[in-house]
Amino acid sequence: MKAYISGEVAIQAAMAASLNYADIVTDQDPDDGTHVVPGEVRRFLARLRLLHGVPFSYLVPDAELLPVESMRFFYIDRAWTDALVQGALSVGTITSADRTQLEAVYPHIRDEVDEAERAIRRPKGEPRLAAGSGTITGFIVRSRAISGWPNLHVRAYARDVVADDALTTAAESHPDRMKVLRMERLAPAVLFVLFDGVPAVVHIEEPRQGIQFGARLDPEDPPASRRAKVHVRDCNTGDSVPPLDDLTLDNSVDVPFRAGAPGVIDLTNLRKRLAAKAPNSGGTLEPNEYALQMLRFPYRQVFGDPDNQQGQQFYSLNSFKATVALSDWKKTVTANLAKVIK
């Protein structure tokens, strides 16, 4: 055993240390597995990748890019988020040895943060999903619908597997459902959503917390005599009596109002009318059957579904597809140019 080392040995040791120890494990978490990068650094960088804390003007540099009542879809530029992460990592790299070491360990950081991105938002009861990096897309909405309806639901599907008016949804771990990586209201009226992939269909739905009750007011009525109707449902199945999109004499009842009171429904008489018209009511309605009749389901807006029957079809979102990457396009153009010049 030696009692001293020379300066040369010390320098060599430092060089070897910065190059050869990039893959030693520093984090062993029974829940999270074995990682080179410690959990706290990994989670911070993953949150950074999902643009947590990035000032809004860096996301949307001009107000006209996101006017009032608008919705903008986008892809996330991985080069930009990588630059963000590199900036964060540059903190405290003072010497060349520090930087050499950072360069050696950076591939590990990148791969492990790619994985950690998916674990930042993890709904209760959903299994953990793990895979390498992929395309991240998303949208940003600025609308009164965001401020007036907090907690609305956003779902994205890789394939259109759920009927547009289906009451249920596919679980978030369903293979056809896109995982939502981040969903946050950046301002009262601005919603920012990131998806793990390129969705084919996006659903935005009114908050379900209060499945609501109500009647349909006819907007065309004169202010002096406003009327309302209720669509009748089958008491056994809960399904609306067809036709679904039209209120006819057979599938709806007029809502009786209390005389002299604005908008106050005469519930007792409405119950009698509903009991008379609803199939399988047995002539009377219990409070729960009555509630069933008054149910109004949350509205679901469907984006990007060409066969959409329920909602309105928007201008073709087919443009929201993976198109040619700029580098490929450049390559093709230069190749073709070269042919022409020859």
Added chain:
Amino acid sequence: MPNTGHFILHSNVMPPITAGPYELRTDQSGLPFTVETEVTHIRVAAPRYTMPTEQILSSFPPANAEGAFGDRLPQIVLKRRTLPWERNPAGSANPSPVPWLALVVVAEGEAELSTATPVAECFTAGTLAKIADPTDRDVEQGLYLAVTETVVKKLFPTAEDLPLLTHVREVDVNDTELANGDDDGWLAVVLANRLPVFDTAAAKPVRYMACLVNLEGQLDALPPPTPPVPSFEYALAQDWSVLATVNATSAPDQLVMGGVSMSHVVLPAAGLGSTRPPHLAAPALKTTSAGAKIGNAIDGGASMAQQSVSKQWVSSPTASIAAAAKDPDAKRKVRDTMAVGFRYPIELYAIEKVLRFPVLAHWSFTTSGKESFETLMQDIDIGLLGTVPERAPNAPASEAGPEVVQTGHIGLDHRTRRGDTSRAWYRGPCVPFPTPRDSTAKDEPLALAHAADQLRRVIPDGREDLALAAAFEIGRLLALSQLSVVSALLRFRGEQFGAGRVREILAELVPFELPVLKHQRFDIGRFVAMQTLDVLSKNTDRMIGPQRPVADPGRPLRVDGDLDALIAGGLGYDLASLRKRADAVGMVAALEQTQAPVALKPGQAPNEKLVVPALRAALGAELERTLGVAAPPRIVVGPLGVARAARKPQPDALDALIAHAPPDDETEDLP
């Protein structure tokens, strides 16, 4: 449990008993002696004047929301399923299917919401005597809703409506969307009976307040059923909003004693209006609506008007809200602001009877326009980021839009380090088309920037593209802004680089191989321990000291006296006969010839006469001992002078049971 996305509706869930004090009396009969009645006092608690926030799961429309809620009935969802039936509104102690809670929706100007008031005053005078256990109070101070009889007749549900307005919903607990964090998936829902409609005639948003009121003792105040009408017209049930124009600083005394003009104030028919004596005509009244203005600013109702786009993000409404939030009184102000418009002192002015109902929870919202979630979502402008609204062809140059190109880059003013002003390109992380991640080829090491300047690009048009450089800087600043992240990064570097350097130096110094570190956590303590043990075991004599011999030498035997006598005694031989034989053949041969005495010869059966009694005796003794341990002899202590006769135990209940038990052996013997 219902499936995810489904729910089950129940008419009601009745509690076995209502809230209140109970006396539990426990009597026991059938005993030869009397047992004292056990009296326990139980109080079944339920909210009465205020709804604990943890019992409120959600409300619709959302508090302070603004939208087209006109065709939906407001509702409140409560967590405990029995809550609406835990009190009997008629005052009886028995549960009744008529709930004691009702959700009443009043528009601005129709009713008064009190400030905190002692709970005894929260009911209409005289009601407290009619409710069950009036002393039961969950809080000392509560809120109440003061409404005139006219408004009650118009807006409140009839007694028949009440059961129809409450029901119980059963949902899947794991369905985050429906259960919303409830613990058991059973929710009680209380609906309002009034559609919060929009004022279509005046095209004006209407502010409503939904109040969860306690109807105990006041069922008879509810309106009787009236013949229905097929349509309605928007109008306030009773408009007290003129009271807002009364100077807030003038006290009611002043109003009654004169000094304030009421001439321009037109009160509702049932109010004082014309019946007020004419001597009230006096100096002009200063009108103020300062209170109403606060409401507008914080609600953001006014700020929704279409302003110029670039102004919206730095607009003064935002600034004023931010300033308001800093106020130490902000909490109280926000609460007051929500109640503005519902604080008119109706009770002071109304001539007809004013009823009070305790309010357990309240929130306000605004019904505006025709914009529902549906219409808003359908009219939304869709595009990829980078789409800029089209401008009029002859728009002035000053209103030119941002310089946006198809790649999503935007031209921004840029001041260089030398102070020159120029234009530079910027593009955020959100781009309108997929971009490649790396510019480097696969076999090259990943490009890593150490400073933002490494990411500055100059594109062919001569302008700089600062997108990635800006990203680098903001990432660096975000990391620097959190001390914990900085220290975690340094610790991580120390753990890798520091450990590596120590190891490299150690490898130079120590004579043994260091372990391979890949894919396992580096634990120096354990490693040192293992290495130490290994070295120790290899160099035992040097490191631990001389070893102990395999076996210790035995002690020397002591042989005293005559050897022959010793051997004969040890083997049990007769010394005399042995000596005699030894005289002839020598001692060793004599020992060989002599047979050792044995109890039984090989092959010989033991003598039963001797063995069996011995064994039996041993068995008997052992049995005695065991029994003695298991059942100690009973020591009977009798009174002095009385013969110690074994007392016969009295037959007890168990004996009687055994005596009367049917013999069960017989049944078992049957084939």
